[in-house]
Amino acid sequence: MPAQLTFAGAAGGVTGSCYHLAFDGASLVIDCGTFQGGRIADELNQRPWPFDPAAVTALVLTHGHLDHCGRVPLLSDHGFTGPVWGHAATLDIAMLIMEDTAKLAAHSDGPPMYDRDSVARVRERLKRHPGYGKKQAIGPFTVELFDAGHILGSSHVRVSWTEKGSERAILFSGDIGVVGSPIIRDPTSSWSPENAVDWVVTESTHGDRNHPDRAAARETFRDVIQHAMLDGGKVLVPAFAIGRTQEILFELDQMITAGEVGRIPVVVDGPLGLSATQLYRRHKGCYDEDALEQLDRGDHPLDMDTFVGARDGRASSRVSDLRGAAVIIAGSGMCNGGRIRRHLAENLDDPKTDVLLVGYQGARTLGRALEDGVREVWLDGRQVPVRARITRISGFSAHADQEGLASWYGSLPTKQGGTTFVTHGDDEARDVYSRLLRDRFGARTAVPMLDDTVTLG
Template sequence: MKIEFYGASGCVTGSSHFLKVKDKNILLDCGMYQGRDEKERGNETFNFNPKDVDYVILSHSHIDHSGRIPLLYKQGFKGDVICTEGTKDLCSVMLSDSGHILESEVEWKNRKRARQGLPPLEPLYTEKIANVAMYLFNGYPYDQWIELFDGFKIRFRDAGHLLGSAIIEMLIEDNKKQIKLVYTGDLGNKNIPILKDPTIIDYADYLIMETTYGNRLHTSISSELTDLAKIIKSTFKRGGNVIIPSFAVGRTQEVLYTLNNYVENNILKGVSVYVDSPLASESTAIFSRYHKYYDEEAQEILSKGSDPLSFPGLTFTKSPEESAKLNKVQSGAIIISASGMCEAGRIKHHLKHNLWRKESSIIFVGYQAEGTLGRSIVDGAKKVKLFGEEVVVNAKIYNLHGLSGHADRDGLVEWLEALKAKPEKVILVHGDTEAQESFNELLLSKGYSTYIAKPGDTFTPELTPEKFSVVRNRILSVINSIEDLDSTDKELLIEKIREEIKDI
């Protein structure tokens, strides 16, 4: 067994870990870089030949984990994509939407390039390619062992991060012994609406673990929900709108669930809520088909004959014309729109029409990657550029960490410490440098053996990165000693190298 780390190593987005078992090549996630990561690393090429990949095992449907699967297919991958049933259905709309966005963005750029006499660009992939790539997807239920080939079994466990999201357990026969490798994907925040809490795993020999919030604590969800209601009421009192940049899949449904609770309990009355995202509309319909994934509270609402994702005053806009009409609404509207990091989609139009208004509020309810428009606003930018126009930030800005779909530092530790024994190695991925280093120090203080994966690093049970570093340094010291030896000492050097290699 050997693992090579590429995406989400040394950064948050672009999850992609290359696993070699016997003669098979397996990709754990195939995500798209976003924000600063995209600018620095690019999405156009892979660190391996897509034709050599036999399987993609997908933890969940978020684009930073699934978004380059159509590109992988475009460049020659013809293997199987293995995921949960929910992830497969969500990917069918998310990847298609991603292809459409990529085509639209390139079309806009090409019009500009044509005027400049420049050759046209090609989109990363198209909506059609994304739809064809879905034929490679195979969906499975949670908690069922699946043998992909002799000596390699996997099982999906509920990660509590998104509908269909999974912790992946892998049983690997390696040199006549069995190794259990576990990949957390993204671990969910406990007690978030609709979804169950992350499943506790019994043990792992080696653990690949996310660290998105490895240096931060969330405020309690109950207090965040109270704050959300207060923000909405105070904004309406000022005569403004509430704009919520939200991931179309997952976070939007959780916000709808919360607003439904406000309406049912008369916390908000006569409210007008608009979900302005075709993808959010389609994914909400998929959520409604997967009641078996819901937690006890959501199941109880269903048992009473109510739909936890629907309430009076809720409107799903479909056409661009319907979306444009919302720009004329001056007050009393809650507009939930994608993308969650404000990098694309209809949310940018709503920001353009509300960001400069002191009456309005912008509420962030999800992680904002470095280099994104959302991160700039959260970090206190006074002005931002939207459609080539500079817009002043006068609206009130709120960042509700408690509604995050990611476990915070304590949540990550609590999940890890529930394992019956410490893993031989905890490999940290999916986090920025500060978060990973902080979380690494915490785990070291608790007696865990850890390692922060860097791009291009290789890990094997026999030759860990630490051991490899020792070997490399010892060999380099011998090679460097050449400079200190005269030509008459050549035989001595050869013998020294022989002895050193035997020792290593």
């Protein structure tokens, strides 16, 4: 019987990534991420699995973001006992994320999705994949990873198996990064004929739009820092702890080293951002040529002498006492939680303050309200007037834009006759990108819905 693929997440939205591939009595789950975004997401996270967790042979992670690994302990609690494979850096980041999720759940109302014991049981079953370009046999499958250029350790996952004497193969894109992003390498764009695939499952987060130029983003960023140095104000940067925080650190390090801005203190406030930065500092095997060259010159691209880490609550409180200009990077990226809220509460009423929005701000978040120019916000149980300057920078995305996605797709060695499944995007983005793939590449595309199962025949 041919292989069967079930879309158990990220089909009709950008979160909850999870695919189930079954063949010859064995099965792989590729990613097992959390659905994010309010009550509907909570319900989706708690719904029954469209496959039997106890029967799954192994799990493979594309990368360590919450929406790709956040439900792994839940799958384990529900009967999955197999190994969890991934790039070494991915497993390190995924552990941080799962532990953080269990910690947050312990401090919130309502029933936790899982606890620290569940996460500890997953830790015992982690298996390091031999790495990019290498093959790993798992049951009847062969699993190969290719650099996806999205965050540290991020991978495209190629799964192949033999059916009636011939090889069949499917590629899961995971999240696809942006060419030219700092620190890590670009998404894979050169493939050998041996990497040919019948089917592709591709993300489409930004399948309907193109990003502004990165150079322009850098320039705006530099202007804000220079301005802060002049008036002695704080620069508050709400940022996701993994990926974005390190990218911002890298840009600041470049600007300070080049003398474009003065030696401004740079604070990372929060244990998750600090731990992730340590992982980025450690996994040098994932660096691109520029970062390696910089290392060779004795200058670590993520280490500046004005760096201040605030891990515990007391250190975080001391950040408030800093006098003069400083950059404060803290989560959450959309200001709907985390330590950034206290810094906003303390500084938004000061016209010398700059708030730098470097990521997407979802609807009904504080970040979006600031972006939309509200004059007052409710923080720490009081009304805070917004006198700070709010600047939006949209050139720092970790996801390829439409042209980036298309050029990645165009590089793939796809075999005739297979289907490309467009997932991990809002419906509008999926439809636009799916049409583009048909028109430009003559691809046969499908836009699957949650829990759809298709036969790969």
